[in-house]
Amino acid sequence: MWARLLVGFIISLWLSAAVVQGGTGFKASVRDFLGPRSPNSYGVYTIERVVDNHSVVLAAGHQVRYIGVGDFETSQSSSEEASTAYQAHKSLAIAHVARLEFDTRRVDAQGRLLAYVFLRPWANAENEIFLNGELIRQGLARYVPDPVNRRYEKHLKSLEEEAILARRGIWSSPELLRENH
Numbered sequence: 001m002w003a004r005l006l007v008g009f010i011i012s013l014w015l016s017a018a019v020v021q022g023g024t025g026f027k028a029s030v031r032d033f034l035g036p037r038s039p040n041s042y043g044v045y046t047i048e049r050v051v052d053n054h055s056v057v058l059a060a061g062h063q064v065r066y067i068g069v070g071d072f073e074t075s076q077s078s079s080e081e082a083s084t085a086y087q088a089h090k091s092l093a094i095a096h097v098a099r100l101e102f103d104t105r106r107v108d109a110q111g112r113l114l115a116y117v118f119l120r121p122w123a124n125a126e127n128e129i130f131l132n133g134e135l136i137r138q139g140l141a142r143y144v145p146d147p148v149n150r151r152y153e154k155h156l157k158s159l160e161e162e163a164i165l166a167r168r169g170i171w172s173s174p175e176l177l178r179e180n181h
Contacts, residue, residue, distance in 0.1 A: 044097050044120065050090045053141040055112060058098075065112040066132045067103060068156045070144030072170050081170055085140040088169075093131060096121065103149035116152060133159050139169020 046059040054069040072082075100115040108114055117131040132152070135141040136159045143160040145153065164171045 044099055047093045047096055047098050047117075047119075050086065050093055053085055053089055053135065056093055056117070063112045064100065064115050064117065065108055065110075066135070066141075067114050067116055067146055067149045068143055068152060069132050069135055069141045072142055081173065085170060088138065088140050089135060092129075092134065093117075093119065098131070099128065101151075103146075103151050105146075105148045114146075114149060132156065136160050137163055137168070139163040139167075139171045142170075 047056045048059045048061075049057040051057060051063065053071050055063055055065045057063050072085075097120045099118045099120060100113070101118065102113075102115055106114055118128040119131050120128055130152075133156055136143050136156055143156045145157075163169060
């Protein structure tokens with residue numbers, strides 16, 4: 001008798017959780033992903049693929065958009081410059097272990113997770129590289145203010161100013177410098 005009650009209780013808990021999540025739990029979504037072993041748990045994850053200069057895909061298949069980082073939008077940027085920035089980003093990020101840090105808003109309109117990404121070379125927490133900032137500092141991407149997620153706003157802005165003054169990366173192009181600043 002107790003066994004039946006226990007089984008019934010477990011099934012009702014599972015169904016209740018499925019209803020709260022908006023489904024039966026069989027269809028994966030960002031909402032389902034935000035569970036105990038999700039990036040919201042501040043775990044360590046492996047970067048599998050670079051999508052563009054402001055987002056990556058984790059080994060688990062979830063896309064992460066860097067907070068405060070954007071591509072250069074210009075009519076003057078060449079595909080060669082864009083390719084160079086993309087390849088440099090890949091060499092920085094691919095196969096590295098990363099720690100994700102979240103701010104106020106955690107998911108964008110496209111369903112991507114929004115995060116500050118800290119790379120841990122050789123899984124060493126002491127020598128983390130702030131990937132959002134490093135892309136901007138090297139002139140591989142530009143700083144794009146986020147009206148909600150502002151934890152590192154001043155730091156990212158100062159890294160962009162440093163890259164512009166040093167004419168690093170894409171900022172070495174006078175046309176891009178005029179159009180983007």
